[in-house]
Amino acid sequence: MPVLSDEDRRFLAELFRQRQWMMYRTVFPMLQNPWDTEDVIQSVAVKLTDKLPLLRSLEGPRLTAYLAAACRNTALNHRRETQRRAEYPYSEELGCPGQSLAAQNLLPEMEDRFLALRQAWKGLDQRSQYLLRARYLERKFFAEIAACLGMQPKSARMALTRARRKARDLVMAALARLEAE
Missing domain, CATH: 1.10.10.10 (Winged helix-like DNA-binding domain superfamily/Winged helix DNA-binding domain)
Incomplete structure (x- = not known):
């Protein structure tokens, strides 16, 4: 993650303040869990720190569409990863997955x-x-x-x-x- 200047931090903070509800409305229907939704939005924020020049060049509907796509894709990745983890349960009683199987x-x-x-x-x-x-x-x-x-x-x-x-x-x-x- 790059070190952000004060100007970059202000830009991102304002961007997320203006678009946080749009992002939430994009992610929540996919995950149906408010905590996972918040995690995904935070992940999007971290990923977008690398895309600051692009974000500054986009305006209006294009910026909104870009953020919505980033949220949607990150939510899909999160859902896939959660499903993958659920397929391989770990038994705390037995101490290791092999014994559980x-x-x-x-x-x-x-x-x-x-x-x-x-x-x-x-x-x-x-x-x-x-x-x-x-x-x-x-x-x-x-x-x-x-x-x-x-x-x-x-x-x-x-x-x-x-x-x-x-x-x-x-x-x-x-x-x-x-x-x-």
């Missing part, structure tokens, strides 16, 4: 999924493996991936989408084979 008798199902993933990985071509590994394990940006493959970042994004589809199809086929056994 064993207690719920989910380990055999997870072993099947892992086996299906291994089989699917072997069925992918090297390019698809590279794309998935670079993006999700190495956390590379599309520009980096594209540079390694000699393509445009948009093409790398589309290639990754296709690789994900291939991997999903292979995993589903492997799971179906395992269930049939």
Whole structure:
């Protein structure tokens, strides 16, 4: 986060004072939780500190639309992250997630999924493996991936989408084979 001058702080404070209700009305219907809504608006404020020159250049409806889009996108990301966390409960009683899964008798199902993933990985071509590994394990940006493959970042994004589809199809086929056994 950049160090803000007094002028920048005043600008942001005035911007949020004028548009806070619009931002709240944009986020709250998506999350239905006032605390999460406030968290998202605070996150937007932090993210927008990097965009001060752009914010100063926008006026009226364009500025409002930009803020609404930033709020909407941040709210969607927040909702996705909350759903992801809810899928993997942590048992405080048992002390670790592995024990929690064993207690719920989910380990055999997870072993099947892992086996299906291994089989699917072997069925992918090297390019698809590279794309998935670079993006999700190495956390590379599309520009980096594209540079390694000699393509445009948009093409790398589309290639990754296709690789994900291939991997999903292979995993589903492997799971179906395992269930049939």
